[in-house]
Amino acid sequence: MADPAxxxxxxxxxxxAAGKFKPSRAQEFREILxxxxxxxxxxxxxxxTPDGLVINSELPQRFPVEALAALAATLGRELxxxxxxxxxxxxxxxxxxxxxxxxxxxxxxxxYLTLLGDRNVNLASVRLALRKAVDRLQGTxxxxxxxxx
Amino acid sequence: xxxxxxxxxxxxxxxxxxxxxxxxxxxxFRHEGRYEEAADLVAQGLLQAPNSGVGxxxxxxxxxxxxxxxxxxxxxxxxxxxxxxxxRALFGxxxxxxxxxxxxxxxxxxxxxxxxxxxxxxxxxxxxxxxxWTAPRSRAAGTAAAxxxxxxxxxxxxxxxxxxxxxxxxxxxxxxxxxxxxRQLAHHMTQxxxxxxxxxxxxxxxxxxxxxxxxxxEMTFLRSDAGLILSVTFxxxxxxxxGLVQVGRLWTELDLKG
Numbered sequence: 201m202a203d204p205a206x207x208x209x210x211x212x213x214x215x216x217a218a219g220k221f222k223p224s225r226a227q228e229f230r231e232i233l234x235x236x237x238x239x240x241x242x243x244x245x246x247x248x249t250p251d252g253l254v255i256n257s258e259l260p261q262r263f264p265v266e267a268l269a270a271l272a273a274t275l276g277r278e279l280x281x282x283x284x285x286x287x288x289x290x291x292x293x294x295x296x297x298x299x300x301x302x303x304x305x306x307x308x309x310x311x312y313l314t315l316l317g318d319r320n321v322n323l324a325s326v327r328l329a330l331r332k333a334v335d336r337l338q339g340t341x342x343x344x345x346x347x348x349x
Numbered sequence: 350x351x352x353x354x355x356x357x358x359x360x361x362x363x364x365x366x367x368x369x370x371x372x373x374x375x376x377x378f379r380h381e382g383r384y385e386e387a388a389d390l391v392a393q394g395l396l397q398a399p400n401s402g403v404g405x406x407x408x409x410x411x412x413x414x415x416x417x418x419x420x421x422x423x424x425x426x427x428x429x430x431x432x433x434x435x436x437r438a439l440f441g442x443x444x445x446x447x448x449x450x451x452x453x454x455x456x457x458x459x460x461x462x463x464x465x466x467x468x469x470x471x472x473x474x475x476x477x478x479x480x481x482w483t484a485p486r487s488r489a490a491g492t493a494a495a496x497x498x499x500x501x502x503x504x505x506x507x508x509x510x511x512x513x514x515x516x517x518x519x520x521x522x523x524x525x526x527x528x529x530x531x532r533q534l535a536h537h538m539t540q541x542x543x544x545x546x547x548x549x550x551x552x553x554x555x556x557x558x559x560x561x562x563x564x565x566x567e568m569t570f571l572r573s574d575a576g577l578i579l580s581v582t583f584x585x586x587x588x589x590x591x592g593l594v595q596v597g598r599l600w601t602e603l604d605l606k607g
Contacts, residue, residue: 225381225382225383226380226381226382229382249382249410249413249414250413250414250416251409251410251413251414251441251444252440252444252471253379253380253410255380255382262553263552263553264470264474264551266470266471266474267470267471267473267474267551268474268548268551268552269471270444270470270471270472270474270475271474271475271478271544271547271548271551272548273444274444274447274448274475274544275541275544275545275548277444277448278448278537278540278541278544279541279562281448282537282540282541283562283564283565285533285537286511286533286534286537286564287566288564288565288566288567288569288582289564289565289566289567289585290564290565291562291563291564292563292564292565293562293563294541294545294560294561294562294563295560295561295589296545296548296549296557296559296560297557297558297559297560298549298554298555298556298557298558299555299556299558300553300554300555301549301552301554301555302554303545303548303549303552303554310382311414314548316552316554323561323589323590324588324589324590327561327563327589331563340382
């Protein structure tokens with residue numbers, strides 16, 4: 201089955217963001233990530249802002265969080281810029297597979313959601329869950345009027 | 350005496366917060382993803398303390414979050430004007446240089462950051478990644494470069510576009526579309542390959558072989574091995590499995606033994 205059409209992605213602007221945050225936003229980030237790292241084959245993940253700040257991390261101790269955050273933010277920015285320059289529409293998700301596992305990246309105005317999967321991870325189901333999570337992250341930027349409509 | 354103490358207590362309550370207090374609060378908001386509120390506080394703080402390195406650094410971070418790279422660069426530079434070896438400002442400028450494609454310009458910032466702060470894992474990760482981009486070709490890449498590549502066998506699948514084949518150092522071998530588009534595609538796919546490869550390596554997952562990238566309008570699929578990157582783009586409704594099969598078929602047609 202083909203993937204459903206994506207919902208439009210809002211651009212981040214200061215005016216849009218002003219005064220529209222829910223008090224539980226940090227909690228929502230935690231919930232989003234926690235929901236994803238429970239999926240079969242997902243070893244862990246993190247949410248990192250475009251400047252490389254780790255908002256939330258659910259990675260086993262053996263993973264180098266700071267190094268992965270720097271690389272994930274750099275990768276997220278390249279995917280975002282490339283999609284824009286090549287007129288492919290806003291970047292949404294990506295997956296990168298090796299013989300031993302897969303790195304998933306979801307893009308949102310808030311930052312980049314990165315997941316690490318093992319070699320048996322189900323690419324389609326994790327990607328679908330990641331898209332939903334990205335939509336939820338993007339939702340935290342929507343003005344209340346739009347959300348209520 | 351009592352009146353004096355009471356008055357002093359009242360004035361301390363209504364006294365505006367100091368710049369350091371504003372910056373502390375702003376940083377707290379930033380960690381909660383409350384960027385706009387953080388930006389307001391940083392602006393207030395910088396009015397009080399225009400030469401605060403902390404203030405300019407926070408300002409730079411927030412500009413990056415809002416994808417305002419010009420102002421971010423200026424703010425990072427202001428930090429460096431106050432402290433020429435500030436590792437976070439150097440790292441911030443390195444990242445911006447990297448996304449602008451200025452790899453030679455990126456390296457000195459990372460080197461300087463690590464010169465005084467060798468225990469800086471983020472800068473180390475980027476430095477090691479960028480070092481591989483200018484290193485002499487690996488044996489595998491060299492072999493692929495020396496191999497004749499039968500690009501005449503590449504038949505773009507129906508409904509596909511932007512088929513491109515490059516070396517992992519960015520050298521274009523084959524591309525669809527006009528020259529400028531081919532150049533942009535080769536550059537972007539090479540960068541994605543390089544950064545994703547570094548990320549997989551850091552996660553202990555080995556070499557990148559396959560990728561799928563979803564934009565709002567299109568899906569791009571990538572296959573890589575032996576120092577080569579092949580990528581092709583389809584409409585957005587293409588399933589990941591089907592797209593990977595298509596790019597795998599193209600790879601097989603090239604018979605690269607990768």
